[in-house]
Amino acid sequence: MLSTIAIESLKRRKTTAILTLLSITISxxxxxxxxxxxxxxKTSFTRTVSGVxxxxxAPSGQLNLLLSSVFNIGTPTNGIEYKSIAALQxxxxxxxxxxxSLGDTHRGFRVVGTTNSFFDHFKYGDMxxxxxxxxxxxxxxxxxxxGADIAxxxxxxxxxxxxxxxxxxxxSFNNHDDHPFTISGIVKKTGTPVDKAVYVTLQGLExxxxxxxxxxxxxxxxKSADKANEHEHEHEHEHEHDxxxxxxxxxxxxxxxxxxxxxxxxxxxxxxxxxxxxxxxxQSKKEPLMAILPGMALAELWQIxxxxxxxxLGLSGLIVICALIGLATMLxxxxxxxxxxxxxxxxxxxxxxxxxxxxxxxxxxxxxxSAALSLGLVAGLMSALKPWLSSTYGxxxxxxxxxxxxxIIILLILGCTYLVSLFxxxxxxxxxxxxxxxxxx
Numbered sequence: 001m002l003s004t005i006a007i008e009s010l011k012r013r014k015t016t017a018i019l020t021l022l023s024i025t026i027s028x029x030x031x032x033x034x035x036x037x038x039x040x041x042k043t044s045f046t047r048t049v050s051g052v053x054x055x056x057x058a059p060s061g062q063l064n065l066l067l068s069s070v071f072n073i074g075t076p077t078n079g080i081e082y083k084s085i086a087a088l089q090x091x092x093x094x095x096x097x098x099x100x101s102l103g104d105t106h107r108g109f110r111v112v113g114t115t116n117s118f119f120d121h122f123k124y125g126d127m128x129x130x131x132x133x134x135x136x137x138x139x140x141x142x143x144x145x146x147g148a149d150i151a152x153x154x155x156x157x158x159x160x161x162x163x164x165x166x167x168x169x170x171x172s173f174n175n176h177d178d179h180p181f182t183i184s185g186i187v188k189k190t191g192t193p194v195d196k197a198v199y200v201t202l203q204g205l206e207x208x209x210x211x212x213x214x215x216x217x218x219x220x221x222x223k224s225a226d227k228a229n230e231h232e233h234e235h236e237h238e239h240e241h242d243x244x245x246x247x248x249x250x251x252x253x254x255x256x257x258x259x260x261x262x263x264x265x266x267x268x269x270x271x272x273x274x275x276x277x278x279x280x281x282x283q284s285k286k287e288p289l290m291a292i293l294p295g296m297a298l299a300e301l302w303q304i305x306x307x308x309x310x311x312x313l314g315l316s317g318l319i320v321i322c323a324l325i326g327l328a329t330m331l332x333x334x335x336x337x338x339x340x341x342x343x344x345x346x347x348x349x350x351x352x353x354x355x356x357x358x359x360x361x362x363x364x365x366x367x368x369x370s371a372a373l374s375l376g377l378v379a380g381l382m383s384a385l386k387p388w389l390s391s392t393y394g395x396x397x398x399x400x401x402x403x404x405x406x407x408i409i410i411l412l413i414l415g416c417t418y419l420v421s422l423f424x425x426x427x428x429x430x431x432x433x434x435x436x437x438x439x440x441x
Contacts (some may be wrong), residue, residue, distance in 0.1 A: 002354070006361040017366065020330045024370035025377070027323035028413060031316040032378045035405055037395070038309040044125065044396045046298040048192050051123035052098075053274045054266040055297075056080065056088065056281055059290040066297040068102060069263040071193050072110040075102045079260035084287045086257075088264060093273045096121045098265040101205055101258065104176075106164045109150050111198045113205035113261070115253040119145070121267055124192045125396040134158050135185030138253045141203040144181035147195040151186045158183055164200065164208060179208040191393050203256040266291075320413060327363055328420040332427060356425040363421035364414065371410050375402065 010017045049070050057065045058078035067073040079101075089097050098121055101113030119130050119137045135158035137145060146156055156162070161180040181200055189195060268274055274293060281291035382401055389395040 002358055002361055003365070006358055006365055009358075010362060010365070016330055016333075020327055021366055021370055021373075023326055024320075024323045024367060025373045027320045028370055028374035028410075029377050031313075031320050031409060031413075032374055032402075032406060033381070034312050034316040035409060036378065036382065036397075036401055038313060039403065039405065040395055040397050042302055042309070043398060045302055046295060047125050047396065048298065049122070049124060049265075049294050050127050051121065051267060052265045052294050053268040053271055054278055054281070054291045055263060055294055056266060056289055056291045057263040059288050062290075062292045062297050063301055065263065065290060065292055066294065066301065069100060069265065070294065070298075072102070072112065072197055075262065079262050080264060080289065081260050081287060082257055084289060085261065085264060087286075088266065088281075091277070093268050093270070093277050094266055095269045096267040098122060098267075099202060099258070099261040100263045100265065101202055101260075102262040104164045104166055104205070104208075106150075106162055106198045107154065109147075109196055109198055111164045111200060111205075113200050113202045113258075115202060115256075117254060118199065119187075122194075122265070124190055124194070125390070126398065128190075128396075130190065130194065131188040132185045133188040135183065137185055138201050138251065139184045140182070140251050141201050141207065141256075142179065142181050143184040143201055143204070143251075145185040145187060145199045146183055147187050147197050148189040149195040150198060156183055156186070158186065162198070164198070164205075166209070176208040179204065189392075191390060191395065201253050201256070202258045202261070203253070206256075206258055321416065324367075324413070324416050324420045327366060327417065328423050332424045359425040359427075360418065360421045363417050363424075367414060367417040371413065 055065060055069050057069065057080065060068075060078075064074060068075055085097070085099060088094055096117060098118045099114060100118075102110070104111035104113075116137045119132075123129055132145075133148060133151075135145075137143075144162060146162075150156065160183045162183065163175050163177055163180055165175045181204060187194055266277075268277065278291040278293065281289050379401060382397055386397050389397065
């Protein structure tokens with residue numbers, strides 16, 4: 001009966017009640033959005049690279065190695081010799097290997113030397129593979145693949161030629177003008193550091209720095225290229241119309257063996273062996289190496305940035321408290337209008353405690369309805385924005401959206417509502433006592 005009376009009372013003050021309901025709904029929605037984004041950003045951040053079991057480089061610290069290999073920030077001080085790469089590739093536990101060579105730039109964007117294995121095995125988000133928005137992976141030694149942000153900001157398209165520069169500055173006076181790279185592909189937007197990187201072949205990167213040479217470590221790549229050229233010469237008259245397709249078919253970026261690379265990413269046949277192989281690499285005495293687990297390194301990096309999420313959550317909490325204070329203010333402001341209503345309730349036998357409960361029920365009904373509306377509003381908003389968030393910001397929303405923290409937030413809001421509603425409820429209680437005394441007198 002009290003709930004029915006509370007609902008009818010709110011209907012009589014529907015304008016004020018609707019405005020209060022709207023205020024609380026917006027506040028709770030904001031708090032839930034911040035909580036969801038906070039948890040999902042953490043999850044997406046730790047999945048900036050996925051499917052890579054180990055990252056191996058020169059000993060430089062876990063975070064330094066992570067930043068240079070995944071986020072293209074900084075450069076490892078030392079490289080990894082080819083004999084160490086060959087040893088890792090021949091390890092029975094290793095399924096695939098991605099070499100990365102860092103240190104150059106193109107108009108302020110990082111240049112990364114690698115092979116086609118990068119586009120085959122590198123994954124991000126929820127184990128999503130890299131896809132090409134246009135073109136394909138490396139088709140020749142001087143091929144390059146650019147990220148979506150670079151192609152958009154610089155207006156590049158497949159077939160354009162670019163010049164890379166030595167060093168990490170945005171302006172360089174040491175350009176490799178004699179070795180222009182031809183864009184063979186543009187990576188589809190990922191929302192990760194891949195969008196802001198230029199990928200070139202290891203063979204082309206080495207030739208840009210030292211020029212073509214026949215070193216023992218590169219003879220395998222040269223022989224492969226020579227065989228391809230002989231084969232092409234024999235059939236050049238038969239296949240002149242399809243030269244580009246043929247070149248793509250014969251070029252094998254993995255055949256070239258560089259003298260050294262900066263970092264190596266490893267994929268294992270069985271992920272449970274990651275800790276064992278990490279220990280073996282770190283204890284190796286042949287060459288000082290350091291292997292890190294990218295997931296653990298990303299979690300450590302997030303702890304450094306965790307203060308930002310706490311600040312956002314705190315600000316949203318203050319907004320909700322302000323909205324609840326507004327709820328209490330609304331109930332107090334309407335008490336003068338409800339003197340007659342309280343007098344009628346006292347006349348039909350409602351005690352002061354009943355009036356106190358009535359005011360609290362009204363406040364709880366408004367908050368519960370606001371919470372329900374907020375849950376529906378946030379769920380619909382996140383579902384609609386999911387593709388945009390993933391492509392623009394690399395925020396990959398995963399189910400369920402509302403976890404344990406969301407439940408705790410709703411319960412805390414209901415508890416706070418009960419507390420702030422005590423003020424108008426006590427006022428109604430006192431008014432009920434006063435009305436009762438007047439009636440008795």
